[in-house]
Amino acid sequence: MTSSFSNLVARRDLLVELTLSELRSSANETRLGWLWWLVDPLLTMLIYWAVVVGIFGRGEQYDPYPIFILCAILPFKHFSSSLNSCCKLLRSRDVLIKSVPFPTMVLPLSVVFSGFGFFLFGMVTLLVAAVAFGKPFSEALVQLPALFALQLVLFGGIALGIAAIGALIRDLSGFMSHVNRIFFYMCPTLYGVDMVAERFARLEGVVSGELLVQLYMLNPLAILFTGYRDAIFYGRFLQTEYWVTLSVVSVVIFLAGYRVFQHFDRRVIKFL
Amino acid sequence: MSDDGEAIVRLKNLGVYFHLHRRQKINLRQAILRRQWGARPELLWALRHITLELFEGDVVGIVGHNGAGKSTLCLVLSQILQPDEGEVQIRGKVSQLVSLSTGLNSDLSGRANVRLLAAYLGIPRAVIDSKIDEIIEFSELGEFIDEPMRHYSSGMRARLGFSVATTLEPEILILDEVFSVGDARFRAKSRARIDEMMARCKLIAIVSHSSEFLRTLCSHALWLEKGRVVRFGKAAEVLDEYDEAMGQPEGPMEPDPA
Numbered sequence: 001m002t003s004s005f006s007n008l009v010a011r012r013d014l015l016v017e018l019t020l021s022e023l024r025s026s027a028n029e030t031r032l033g034w035l036w037w038l039v040d041p042l043l044t045m046l047i048y049w050a051v052v053v054g055i056f057g058r059g060e061q062y063d064p065y066p067i068f069i070l071c072a073i074l075p076f077k078h079f080s081s082s083l084n085s086c087c088k089l090l091r092s093r094d095v096l097i098k099s100v101p102f103p104t105m106v107l108p109l110s111v112v113f114s115g116f117g118f119f120l121f122g123m124v125t126l127l128v129a130a131v132a133f134g135k136p137f138s139e140a141l142v143q144l145p146a147l148f149a150l151q152l153v154l155f156g157g158i159a160l161g162i163a164a165i166g167a168l169i170r171d172l173s174g175f176m177s178h179v180n181r182i183f184f185y186m187c188p189t190l191y192g193v194d195m196v197a198e199r200f201a202r203l204e205g206v207v208s209g210e211l212l213v214q215l216y217m218l219n220p221l222a223i224l225f226t227g228y229r230d231a232i233f234y235g236r237f238l239q240t241e242y243w244v245t246l247s248v249v250s251v252v253i254f255l256a257g258y259r260v261f262q263h264f265d266r267r268v269i270k271f272l
Numbered sequence: 273m274s275d276d277g278e279a280i281v282r283l284k285n286l287g288v289y290f291h292l293h294r295r296q297k298i299n300l301r302q303a304i305l306r307r308q309w310g311a312r313p314e315l316l317w318a319l320r321h322i323t324l325e326l327f328e329g330d331v332v333g334i335v336g337h338n339g340a341g342k343s344t345l346c347l348v349l350s351q352i353l354q355p356d357e358g359e360v361q362i363r364g365k366v367s368q369l370v371s372l373s374t375g376l377n378s379d380l381s382g383r384a385n386v387r388l389l390a391a392y393l394g395i396p397r398a399v400i401d402s403k404i405d406e407i408i409e410f411s412e413l414g415e416f417i418d419e420p421m422r423h424y425s426s427g428m429r430a431r432l433g434f435s436v437a438t439t440l441e442p443e444i445l446i447l448d449e450v451f452s453v454g455d456a457r458f459r460a461k462s463r464a465r466i467d468e469m470m471a472r473c474k475l476i477a478i479v480s481h482s483s484e485f486l487r488t489l490c491s492h493a494l495w496l497e498k499g500r501v502v503r504f505g506k507a508a509e510v511l512d513e514y515d516e517a518m519g520q521p522e523g524p525m526e527p528d529p530a
Contacts (some may be wrong), residue, residue: 001351017391025379027524028420099370101352266354269347270290 001106011103017126018110023117038119041077043256045070048190061122064133070126072189073233074223085111086159087166087173094272105261108163112155130232138235147227150250154220157254160261167268186219220249279325280363280475286322287357288344289315317500318344331476333486335514336496342479346446364443372433382413382432385421389436398409405438411435427454438465445473483511
């Protein structure tokens with residue numbers, strides 16, 4: 001059965017069931033269970049807090065720093081875990097793919113959806129922590145559902161592409177940890193876009209700093225992280241141009257990932 | 273629904289190939305100069321020029337050596353693999369009875385896995401809800417059904433997979449002769465269940481090495497060799513020729529105890 005959109009709709013039960021079972025099983029297999037979804041981002045946050053604030057003595061313009069970085073660490077964690085598991089996903093399910101007809105597209109998509117479950121759990125924690133640190137609930141929080149939706153579209157597209165290519169090229173998974181690290185430091189996770197703009201402004205005269213910022217903000221992850229910060233940390237609305245860019249880039253990436261997956265769909269079965 | 277005269281399965285000049293990767297050592301300079309990473313893959317046609325029509329009520333035995341293309345044909349019939357050449361027309365729901373112990377999530381209970389497997393097989397949720405007790409009873413797992421599957425023996429996993437898979441009500445059924453599950457007693461029980469399933473199907477294809485086994489069941493036989501059809505026709509005639517070509521008739525092949 002090919003991974004067409006209509007087959008996907010016809011088999012939406014499978015997508016739901018896979019997502020739920022992945023959520024349930026990751027909660028069952030460890031002692032901390034569901035708590036892992038909190039512990040993991042919190043530990044990451046604590047480490048960077050200790051390094052950036054404690055050791056380098058930076059981050060004072062982003063007070064409270066833990067809230068500031070969690071806004072980016074949570075979606076980043078969703079991004080990196082989806083990427084990592086999608087690389088080897090089709091290979092690890094090869095027997096199933098070769099014995100049962102189902103649209104294989106549900107496999108990467110369910111990874112993104114179940115990761116989103118973990119992400120939501122972290123989000124709730126973040127909101128509670130934000131209130132505890134004295135950030136008021138503002139009307140800017142209404143942006144969250146739209147950010148969630150675009151995040152799913154964007155990561156879904158990336159996951160589809162990576163899953164298809166990862167099935168054909170084994171080497172891909174070797175690169176993934178590096179790709180993740182590059183994205184982590186390149187995107188505004190530990191710092192804000194204002195700091196990037198400041199650095200680029202120093203190049204004024206050679207190249208336009210503003211242009212560089214615009215180019216930098218073509219990265220959908222950068223906009224996504226900025227969006228969460230605007231909604232939760234600053235309590236303001238993300239600029240319209242960023243909404244437009246994020247929507248367009250996410251949809252384009254999704255369609256591209258979908259096309260790539262469909263293109264390799266038939267071939268993948270023979271390679272597994 | 274089909275009239276008697278119309279084929280349920282129609283294969284027209286069907287072809288499926290696989291890539292053979294013969295890796296030859298190539299150094300970086302050659303790779304850049306030739307702009308070619310590794311050797312060009314050779315094509316191996318697992319099936320080619322297969323033209324067939326199967327009708328309602330047919331029970332078709334598929335014989336041939338290992339690598340003759342029997343499994344590939346089953347993959348095409350069950351719509352897992354799409355042909356690279358030719359046409360496939362299938363009217364009806366196809367299922368291949370496979371051992372489903374692989375799609376299971378061992379951190380989840382048997383009950384949760386029943387739902388997961390059913391979803392993979394495309395069994396609607398309402399059907400599973402109404403049949404789940406029957407499935408659990410047939411699998412003879414008892415109170416183990418709510419234990420995580422990692423505590424199951426391989427026989428228990430296979431039994432559960434079988435119980436879910438046979439809930440399907442396909443119109444076209446594909447069976448592998450060596451397919452067997454559980455101990456001797458469960459095998460007898462599962463044979464009966466497969467017979468029941470077969471009785472409800474419009475068309476059945478059975479893959480086997482052994483012609484004796486097929487003689488008793490099949491109306492037609494398809495003899496494949498190296499991806500081509502050697503003979504297709506009435507079971508007795510084709511299987512006689514097959515046996516003759518094989519030198520001597522094989523004894524009935526009993527499935528190995530799993």
